[in-house]
Amino acid sequence: MTTDSFRVVVDSPRRTGEVAAALAGHLRAGDVVLLHGELAAGKTTFVQAVAAALGSPDQVTSPTFMLAQFYAGGRVPVLHIDTYRLTSVTEFRDLGLDEHFAESVTLVEWGGLVADELPEHLAVTLELDPDDRERRTIVLAGRGARWAGVPEKVLTGC
Numbered sequence: 001m002t003t004d005s006f007r008v009v010v011d012s013p014r015r016t017g018e019v020a021a022a023l024a025g026h027l028r029a030g031d032v033v034l035l036h037g038e039l040a041a042g043k044t045t046f047v048q049a050v051a052a053a054l055g056s057p058d059q060v061t062s063p064t065f066m067l068a069q070f071y072a073g074g075r076v077p078v079l080h081i082d083t084y085r086l087t088s089v090t091e092f093r094d095l096g097l098d099e100h101f102a103e104s105v106t107l108v109e110w111g112g113l114v115a116d117e118l119p120e121h122l123a124v125t126l127e128l129d130p131d132d133r134e135r136r137t138i139v140l141a142g143r144g145a146r147w148a149g150v151p152e153k154v155l156t157g158c
């Protein structure tokens, strides 16, 4: 089941953070958010704002050179994964990260690799704008019953 997709155009990293913070208000342990978008689209920026809004005191760095990182200390732990350097779902499975999914909010950059593996998820796509360095279109689309009604609530709350 795919819910309708909802989109919003933002004009600054700060506004992207506001959309992410609005989403954070709806997140709970066990949720999976897959982030799509090319390099520098704003995936890490989005995760940073989610973790901050959940109250994690840790600084979120770009995990391009690491595969996964935890941010604890907030309302719910954040598991931040970047699959950029993985070449297969098997490699992803071998990391054994799934044992942490139930207790965390899991956000995955380059989430396309694991979309079939994690079928119930919220897809967040960040689209660059060729005419404006700071403009992004953010598209939210839920997959599975968990996400019914969530994208529209997020976008009315930001």
Ligand SMILES: Nc1ncnc2c1ncn2[C@@H]1O[C@H](COP(=O)(O)OP(=O)(O)O)[C@@H](O)[C@H]1O
Pocket: 010, 011, 012, 013, 014, 016, 037, 038, 039, 040, 041, 042, 043, 044, 045, 046, 062, 109, 133, 134, 135, 136
């Ligand atoms: N509206 C925006 N939303 C997010 N990032 C933006 C926006 N406008 C400009 N940027 C900049 O684009 C870059 C996005 O980098 P990053 O979040 O690391 O992207 P990714 O993880 O997708 O590669 C940052 O330098 C950020 O400041």
Ligand SMILES: [Mg+2]
Pocket: 043, 044, 045, 062, 063, 064, 109
């Ligand atoms: Mg990134």
